[in-house]
Amino acid sequence: MSTPSLTALTPAPGHSRGLRSITVAHGSMDPRTGLLEYVVRNDAHTWIRRGGGLVAYGETARFTVTGPDRFTRAQEWWRRELAGAEVLDELSVPGSGLIAFGSFAFSKTSAHESRLIVPEVVVGCSEGMSWLTYITDDADAELTAEAAEAALAAYLVEPDAGRSPSPGDRLGPGVLSEDQYKVAVAEGVKHVRAGELSKLVLARDVVAHLDTPVATAQVLRELAVRYEDCWTYAVDGLIGSTPEMLIKVEDSTARARVLAGTLDRASAPADDPGYATRVLAGSEKQLHEHQIAIDSLTETLGPFTSSMTSHSEPFVLQLPNVWHLASDVMAQLTVDEDGLVPTSLALVQALHPTAAVCGTPTTVAGALIRELEHLQRGPYAGPVGWIDAGGNGEWGIALRGAVVETPTRVRLYAGCGIVEGSQPEAELAETWSKFRPMIEALGLSR
Template identity: 45%
Template sequence: MTTVPTTRRAAAQTVLQVATTPLDDLRSLIPYLDSRTPLLWQRKGDGMAGIGEALRLEFRGPDRIAEASATWRELAAAAHVDDAVRTPGTGLIAFGTFAFADDSDAVSTLIVPEVVIGRRGTRTWITRIHRAGDPPLTDRCEARPRTTPLGDEYRLTLLPGTLGKEGYQQAVAQAVEKIREHDLSKVVLARDLKAHLPQESDLRRALVELGLGYPDCWTFAVDGLVGSSPETLVRVHHGTVTARVLAGTISRGRDAASDRDAAIALATSTKDQDEHRFAVASVIDALRPHSADLAASDLPFTLKLPNLWHLATDVAGTLSDGASSLDLADALHPTAAVAGTPRSEAIELIHELEPFDRGRYAGPVGWVGGDGDGEWAIALRCAQVAPDGGLTAYAGAGIVADSDPERELAETTMKFRPIVEAFG
């Protein structure tokens, strides 16, 4: 069931009834999902699967995340919650995805499912959510949702979209020229690929491939946006805030020796170190007003993924102002890892050189709980699936003064690999 979007005024008058109870024998989340409109947040097999929609909230414009945070705070305060499990992801939650740009045509959403199936470590649960005054879900459906087998296999060929390979290299060259001529340190430029899903295609097949192929990433599906992101924008749990910053990339080697050489080359690359430094600084600057003891490692570490090495830095601290995960996502977005430095000049150049609307690509995607805790990633290694089956995938690279257009094109090709393989 799909609900009509709810305005903030209507949401403030909505009272949700929420009940979480333990659930036995939960081996996998994905078989519970709807094949066409899955709701998923998963890493290493743990996470939450959403079924149905009890409430949908939609936001647009420059204040979209701040409005979502304020609306969610009001909605959560009015909810009646019975949580017998009490672990991150239980009780009242919403899945969310937000547009990258302030002027994007893409709507930003928070979706409260009717049913949530979840697991975290050895704890598994089911949450049922309905509006006060409506019959409880247990009166209208089975005590436990049924799993369904995956649909028929399909193979897609993703083709160049609005910005092809030659156009992308030209855009990179223009960006390098702008950086050298102006007070701009870095800009992130993306390109797109397009395909069309056959009618009745089962999106869960792509999620299985992403979850198995990239278990250390956040595999997600929210309102047609599907992907596996390696980058934690922000995580809030019981007053602690953490983030993982990724910037600087190189392809994995073909054997152990070349793979080790690739990691060393990345760790010693001035270009990648500079790009990474800008990204870390933007995260620390955004979080420091909310945490007095924020700390990050002095040097980045190399993070190994199935297809890439990344330079990575973990940031952690204690919240000092009661900010929610949505408040912090609002403060952080967009980071230098997906926009550039300085932020406003980089975004202006993105608008000038990218001939498309990024939609939700590079925006926050994740979940928020009734207490404001939550986990948000940056929507990378992802594709947006439209209701008519149209699919658009995005990948970008950080451009600095000594960037080479051919190398940056190759980097985007590597970053497309998770989606190309999941759907191909």
């Protein structure tokens, strides 16, 4: 097991230890593009859905940690930073004011560093309102609208260029070959049939080798436009567009979107509009997998809530690459003895890992994942998102994504839920359907 590590904040000479921020209204945005016009830097932190969300540049503070208590330590660090912060916020809406972007390792045993990053400049947009936040640790910096606009302008002077596909670009195998992955799935099914667990999620990877450096901003714009019902994310080289919301907190309300059950659209008949509903909702295997995921979420979320509602039956979520069985859950959060509701990061700690990305029981599934995958998931299938000073936040599960390992090497991940009725060949095909968003956004083909 990894030993937890912390990165201390060491201010530069002349800088204060406390964070200081100002948030101001930022005028109107083009409704056709929204925040996409700000996705122009490959190093930007991004959280976008349907043109709204957050795009951030620079770095004012960073915290990294490994180990099983990574969520607890991250929350403690964030509380300490907030306690000494100076915040000017004329909007006071979720996502304004002091904010940190985060990405957490999937596994408590992972050597991959989980992180919270406080950016320097944030552009936000929600429900027709847009804002600009400037964050500094400089005790002498001016907290004015003019200073915020100047900081933003400096990051937008030279947008990063896109790239065109090159003949040398190729997609190579990852840790497991296709045949090895099918063997792993077959072994997983044996464990399920033996009654050791009811569901196991097994992932695999493939590697994109590029002739020229990846244009991350271009990839994100492609994903955000094509997968507008998903949450397009970028945090420190982890990029993707997830259809699954682990938890969203606004004041005292929590929301989640649970997916389990997948059907590839590439092989679907074009003249059968009821195909997806009939095949997914009519499949005992798919409904069973979905119910496991819903039960996992609601049972864990229950102690934090006073009431909870969800769809009586899952609906079919249509994405460009696949259909999913999906359910939305909404809950009213209870207050503690100090009159506070749990923060979004506290709920992330309670919920992760869900049955949707691990299996159930999670302890048995986690051990089998380490045995059968032969893969270091790193941040794949871990929580990715943001938290603000009020504890509001949005945390997705890092799916349909990749890690930029070097400027010319990008590792893609995809996984499938394994239950008693799973067939190795079908599960392998499902991974390819889940790789498709990133493969196409990178300008590659199989």
